[in-house]
Amino acid sequence: MTTSFSDEVDKIKKKFSVDFKDLGVHHGKVNVKAHYKRSGGNSSMESHAVRALLHLCQKIATSPKNITQHQGATGFSGSTKNSSTTSEGASSGPVVNNQSEYSTCKTEDSIGEGATAGDNEDEECPICKDTFKNRKQLKCKHEFCEECLEQSKKHMGPVCPVCKDVFGVIEGIQPDGTMSSYKSDLSLPGFEDCGTIVIDYYLPSGEQTERHPNPGQRYDGTSRTAYLPDNKEGKEVLHLLQKAFNQKLIFTVGTSTTTGIENQVTWNDIHHKTSRTGGPQSFGYPDPDYLRRVRDELKAKGIE
Known part of the structure; x- marks a missing residue:
């Protein structure tokens, strides 16, 4: 696989700053583990790299071309042990x-x-x-x-x-918490003809369960605020976000990509506008494609 698709594998290594180690063939599967190359380790990046490699392997498997695998191997098994935490903006363990x-x-x-x-x-x-x-x-x-x-x-x-x-x-590993919303008369840039839907999330600190990266250890909770335009599409997206929250998909437990601290409640890969202004670079408005993008992200998880 790495011979025929070396460019794709190199891209995965570079993107997640990992190397892959071939652990040999076991029960007809090629066992592979990712190792983060920078100091301190990063199990979240390792987990994402393994998933990306799995996607590539499945792409190869479904290709009309004949791909030569390791002798005696019929598939790929990515090792995610000790690397199952998920960074902000990434999915984990559905x-x-x-x-x-x-x-x-x-x-x-x-x-x-x-x-x-x-x-x-x-x-x-x-x-x-x-x-x-x-x-x-x-x-x-x-x-x-x-x-x-x-x-x-x-x-x-x-x-x-x-x-x-x-x-x-699909059900995520989001810890227990609350989601509430209310309406504000203030408008958002790009949506001056309506008010704003303000969403408040609160997830208290607690102890990780067997489904979390480090069972028995404490995790730090979080409180977040997000904004939607108070129009028809905004109300529809609010309904979809509520469904995703009920399926424990909005947040996860893992390593924060902004601080590098482990055992944190972080965003999953359903993006939110956490600022009223500043544009996409500040996670705010105006951003005319945001509502469409977040719908696509929700649809990818079966929320529609």
């Missing part, structure tokens, strides 16, 4: 609440039904490139080995590895 969002394909009539371009091998899993074992079909009609799909869900959440369609319900 889990699936609905386990019945895919079906077992038993008849030839169901094989290939609704198949899209690139699904040329009816009997080949697009992840492991081997004959299906306990074939599972998603609602988007793409099919995978049951074990391959479970491994993909551990790294990516309930997202189809081929078309990125979300199945099931």
Whole structure:
């Protein structure tokens, strides 16, 4: 993989400041671990790098070209142990609440039904490139080995590895807290014809659970304020953000990218406007594309 896609792998290394270590083949999987190159370590960057490498591996697996893997290996396993914390603006450890969002394909009539371009091998899993074992079909009609799909869900959440369609319900690791909102008569730059929706988040400090990066350790809470225009689209986005908050997707527990301090409640990858003014560089308005972008970020998590 690194020979054929060395440029892509180098980009991942440079972006996250990591090196990858090949731990060998185990149970038909190539085990890889990321190591942060700078002093002090950064498990969040390591985790993101592993996920990026997994995405690349799945891209290779679904490519029409024949890609030579490690001898005896049928897939890729990224080690995220001790590197599962998530920085601000990144997703972490989603889990699936609905386990019945895919079906077992038993008849030839169901094989290939609704198949899209690139699904040329009816009997080949697009992840492991081997004959299906306990074939599972998603609602988007793409099919995978049951074990391959479970491994993909551990790294990516309930997202189809081929078309990125979300199945099931994504739930994050956001700690307990509150979300409230009220209206202000003040307008936002770019939305002078309406008032402002002010969102207040409060997440107190607490103890990490088994789903968090460091179970048993304390995490520092946070309080944040965000702003939306008080118009039709702003109200719709507020409703979507409430759904995301209820699914524990707005915040996560990890390492702050601004301070480098671990065990913090930080933003997840659903961006907010935390300033009324200053434009995008100050996380404020005017920013005419913001409402569209945040909708896309929510949709990527199945919130629409």
